[in-house]
Amino acid sequence: MLLPLVAASSIPSKAQTYKKIPFKRVNYDQLDALCSINGLRNRNNPHTTEEAHQKFMKLYPKIFYGEKTVLPGIPAPHSKSPILRSAKEHNTVYEMMKLIPDIRVQLSDEELKELSICTIMEHWVKGSTVVGNQGFYAILKGSARPQAKFYKRMLGEDFHSLCEALSATSQATMIGISGRTLLIRGSCFGTLEKAPLKLSHLLLSIVAEENCEILKISSTDYLRIKKEIAKREHVAKEELIHGCPYYRAWPMLYVFQLMSYLKWRQFPAGYVLVKGGEICTFVGFIKSGYCNAYRETEALVKLPLGKMVKRTRQVLVGQLQEKQSFGEVSILLQVPFTCRVITATDVKLGIIEASAILGLDKMLQMLLLQTAEPIFGNITQDEINFEYIKKEKQKxxxxxxxxxxxxxxxxxxxxxxxxxxxxEWRHLVKGGGEKLTEQTSLTCSESDSSV
Structure with missing residues (x-):
């Protein structure tokens, strides 16, 4: 005779079950039906009948309620999907993302702007488990506790090292450590890059301590935007280098070699890019804005008491406009730059460091020397002196x-x-009226010429 897995005498009563289980997970109606089966072994009946055993095994699974998966709640009315947000609302999301340190340190400004258009907000009720293997999350409202020691992976961190640390630390120890950690508003978890399938689902996951609003950056969206930005940068670098006069006839193979070393830099107006008499530290390709080039000259300057002394003066000899480059000859020949280059406006440059230029193969260096020329190298000192005198006379x-x-x-x-x-100037406005503008001072205008 087969015995049931759980004898009727060992089944806890309603009161005992209620004390042991904090949540209602037992169907007591089914439990009563299970206990009332005739033929089960008890004090008066030493054996269980086959019919009672089969009936018991059929009813036993029904006494437990199955666990329900907690899904994100329905978004509140103030939480719009990305496609319904206005440009102003997208900008609000962008400004908010910049205030979260873990997001700001990982993403560039361009990536933040594009991700703000597709970022969503999720609502999770208390007790929900949020797995962060497919995105990077930031808590906007509420609090949560991580389920493991490693609940966040920043860009640049190796998943394999996390796996080794996970295997070296017992799960019980990790859960104990994570139980003392509380994630509050502004805290983050998850990863911008998808986690490998071999990682446990408990890694990078949290449990909501209360109802939470969580900002989610999808890993799929991040990788897509990263790829699009890289593609645009590739095209922009190609157009910048190939658009400069020295490189228009270059084969694309050599242009691609230079592109691999090109980096973007932003400089404010009035910044000294190159000092005269020094070797350039980089080759610059002007993406936007323009620069002024100055040469030095010795001039006699009259002091207030009439004494004449020699002073060094800077003379403007030209400008470097968009899609112009400088510094190639100075680096390759190791000769000082003849001009002082200062940004006249905010300038965006594509730069290649001098070490990268000197590390190019000889064929490419020879091609650079054949096509590039010194900046304003054909200006003589007499021409600079004449230009200085001309400017002084104008002043x-x-x-x-x-x-x-x-x-x-x-x-x-x-x-x-x-x-x-x-x-007081008056201007006609629509409707035939007049509009009073600001007061303007008259000097030697034609209307006052009779005075």
Whole structure:
């Protein structure tokens, strides 16, 4: 005679079951039906009948409620899907993502802007388990506890090292450590790159301590945007190098070699890129903005007491515009740069470090020397001196002219901005009315020429 897996006498009562199990997971109606089966072994019946055993085995699984998978809740009305958000709302998401340290340190500004368009917000109820193997999450509201010691993987960290640490640490120890960690608003978990399938599902997962709102960056979206940005950068670098005059006739094979070393840099206006008399530290390709090139000259300067002294002055000899390059000859021939290059506006450059240029193969270096030329290297010192004298004469004449105008105005009793020399301009607006604008001072206008 086969015996049942659990004897009727060993089945706990309702009160005992309620004390041991904190949540209602036992169907007591089915439990009562199980206990009332005739033919089960008990004190008065030493053997269980075959019919009772089969009936017991059929009803036994029904006394337990199956675990329900907790899915994300329905988004609240204020939480829109990415396709329904306006441009202003996308920008709000972008600004919010910049405030989260773990997101800001991993992503570039361009990646943040594009990911803000497809980032979503999920709502998880208390007790939910959120697995972070397919995305990077940031808690916006509520709190949670990780299920393992390793609940977050930043870009650059090796999954294999995490696996080794996981295998070296028992699961019980890891859960004990994670139980003391509380993730609050601004905390992150998960990964931007998909985790390998061999990792346990408990790795990179958390349990919500209360109802939570969580920002999710999908790993699929991140990898797609990263690939698109890399493709755009490849095209931009190719267009920049091939668009410069020295490289327009270059074969694409050599252009691709230079592209692999090109990096983007941003410089503010007034930044000294190259000092005169020094060897360039990089080759620069101007993506946007422009730079001024200056050469030095010795000039006699009159001091306030009439003493004449020699001073070094900077003379503007030209400008470097978009899709122009500089520094090739200085690096390859190891000769000082003849000009001082200063950014005139905000400038975005594609730069190749001098070490990379000197490490190119000889064929490519020879091609560079054949096509590139020194920047403003054909300007003689006499031309620089003449340009300086010309500029100084223009400045002197401007000073004389301004002084004469002020004297004439003063002699005629004209004080710009005071009395009748203040005029209120009126402009016609739609509807036939007039609009009063700001007060404007008159100086030597034609309307006052009779004074």
């Amino acid at each position: 002197e004449w401007q000073c004389v002219k301004n002084k004469m105008v002020k004297e004439i105005l003063f002699q005629n009793g004209i004080i710009p901005g005071f009395g009748k020399w203040t005029h």
